């Protein structure tokens with residue numbers, strides 16, 4: 001039987017971020033026709049690019065987020081949005097972005113990736129419905145172009161487990177049966193509409209699952225496969241080994257299973273032990289959907305050949321959706337060929353899948369081509385090696401990761417003269433179109449480097465003046481010189497390459513261009529010192545030096561896979577350690593090292609977490625361990641639930657930790673309390689994800705809630721995260737309220 005080819009999903013933001021631009025225009029002008037036309041065009045282009053595959057995934061397009069699409073699909077729009085009386089599209093965007101006094105759905109990390117999804121809300125009164133118009137419209141649209149789609153849905157178990165119970169004590173699994181009623185109906189509707197396959201994504205199976213959850217999985221797929229009118233079902237597991245869920249799925253009557261052999265190559269052996277899989281199609285996810293290295297095609301062919309021997313029918317696929325990689329390497333005309341030749345983006349990965357399919361189907365000519373491609377791949381030892389960096393990492397001593405005890409530092413830092421409930425912000429100020437234009441103008445040669453620098457200094461002056469006027473205690477320079485908090489550093493470190501158009505969706509219309517960490521990392525010279533010193537020269541108040549930490553730099557880059565992440569993290573940490581030293585020499589008394597992604601890289605399974613926290617916390621401490629006692633080290637975390645890394649956060653040993661908390665109404669305080677966190681902490685009191693200006697009353701209430709857990713001399717008052725996505729008027733008003741609420745509460749302290 002011939003081997004089948006597919007990919008599990010595709011990017012949707014557009015090769016030149018067409019969807020981002022269309023969305024932001026729509027939010028400004030309300031031109032729905034233009035937005036829909038862009039959506040249609042992007043879908044058509046995607047289907048064209050996927051034509052060479054045996055099965056083309058559908059429903060990979062979304063105007064904002066696939067989980068949010070399922071909220072509408074299953075009639076789960078919370079009442080506070082329905083009451084707004086908006087059109088379906090505007091209701092959808094209201095859930096994503098909030099509106100006036102209506103808070104949006106929570107935004108959180110999609111597993112251990114840098115993609116963020118909106119969290120569906122469930123409560124004791126939840127009832128499900130079915131609104132399949134988007135899915136049906138797309139099927140018809142594709143069919144008119146001669147393309148048959150395999151609609152991709154989030155599987156029922158993952159959907160429930162990723163949702164949030166908004167009433168206490170609701171076990172979301174109790175909603176499985178009524179939700180399955182809707183899936184059964186949906187399958188019938190899709191069957192009726194001519195879909196012969198449906199893909200159900202169950203990435204939650206890569207996490208530890210309880211027996212009750214595995215039982216729910218069995219019930220779910222027994223029920224779905226027993227549905228009278230349904231397409232064939234492909235269940236996709238990815239981001240890791242599905243563990244105990246593998247035999248459960250194998251025992252159900254699903255027709256096909258997709259497994260991620262990049263993150264879990266050992267699965268081939270486990271699959272061989274399950275005779276029921278000899279009657280199913282198994283898709284081998286051998287092309288990495290999350291990293292940009294070319295597939296080692298020869299190795300992939302051997303893996304696929306091994307798998308083919310133990311399953312009913314072999315399929316070849318990507319390890320997960322290609323949502324997490326950029327569109328097309330071909331447009332990257334500025335990449336060093338020594339790096340570029342080792343890469344494959346989404347389009348190239350589709351070609352790899354097609355090529356592998358042909359090779360497995362015994363086309364020996366293709367195998368010869370494969371070998372040629374393989375030979376062109378540089379040998380791992382050709383990676384940019386820097387002996388000095390390797391020796392320095394090898395020479396790191398435990399004391400390099402250790403500052404003097406906190407109490408000694410606290411005494412030394414009293415020289416900063418900060419009040420109780422010290423106020424600060426997280427770093428960035430609005431990255432307006434004008435600020436971005438400064439960089440674009442330099443790049444296009446419209447302004448000179450000195451003009452560029454002067455315009456940035458003007459931005460810094462504006463940020464410092466505002467902070468002084470508002471009366472903040474520890475200031476920031478506002479980061480106007482940075483395109484992105486990771487890319488900026490990557491552009492200034494050896495061992496990284498950056499792309500021109502390698503955009504990857506982070507959330508909604510927001511994108512990032514993850515740098516490519518391809519060799520040994522070192523710092524040719526100071527990176528941030530000039531801007532920070534300039535800002536400090538404008539004020540007597542302390543200005544924070546502002547760096548991105550080693551774990552976050554790794555998490556938000558595409559990282560070499562030929563050595564342990566721990567080694568790569570230490571290389572980055574040493575570069576940052578030198579930057580900290582230079583900042584201190586230039587007069588910085590406070591240095592912040594952001595680690596918003598500390599939670600993100602946390603392994604999905606408990607058993608792997610300790611080792612991760614050891615090296616990640618160690619890298620942060622190596623970056624900051626050289627700071628003298630009198631220098632106050634801050635760190636900042638956001639975008640996550642922190643419970644699972646709370647001991648890691650403690651282990652960072654930062655003097656002050658600012659952390660997202662406003663959206664979750666200070667949930668993190670419970671976690672900090674549970675470990676007896678004893679250093680400075682700033683739980684966010686201003687939700688910066690929404691344009692809403694928090695009132696003084698609101699901020700005061702959050703400060704009071706925090707004071708119940710953290711004493712005033714260790715409590716910091718700050719927003720949840722940086723202000724780069726906000727406008728100046730909102731920022732001014734919000735920070736004014738933040739400072740006045742703080743002053744009011746301060747006045748009541750004994």
Ligand SMILES: CN1c2c(nc(N)[nH]c2=O)NC[C@@H]1CNc1ccc(C(=O)N[C@@H](CCC(=O)N[C@@H](CCC(=O)N[C@@H](CCC(=O)O)C(=O)O)C(=O)O)C(=O)O)cc1
Nearest residue numbers: 114433436437439440483484485486506509510511512556
């Ligand atoms: C904190 N977050 C971050 C994550 N990952 C990162 N790598 N960085 C992060 O900051 N993950 C978790 C969160 C996710 N949050 C965000 C928030 C905001 C953005 C964002 O705003 N992204 C921007 C792109 C940023 C950027 O690289 N800008 C460049 C390029 C600007 C540009 O678009 N230039 C145009 C020309 C414009 C002109 O005016 O002429 C062009 O090149 O065509 C820059 O500023 O120089 C976005 O627009 O989406 C991301 C993640």
Ligand SMILES: N[C@@H](CCS)C(=O)O
Nearest residue numbers: 426427428594596722
């Ligand atoms: N210093 C960064 C942290 C974002 S997580 C900022 O303020 O944007």
Ligand SMILES: [Zn+2]
Nearest residue numbers: 596638721722
């Ligand atoms: Zn943040």
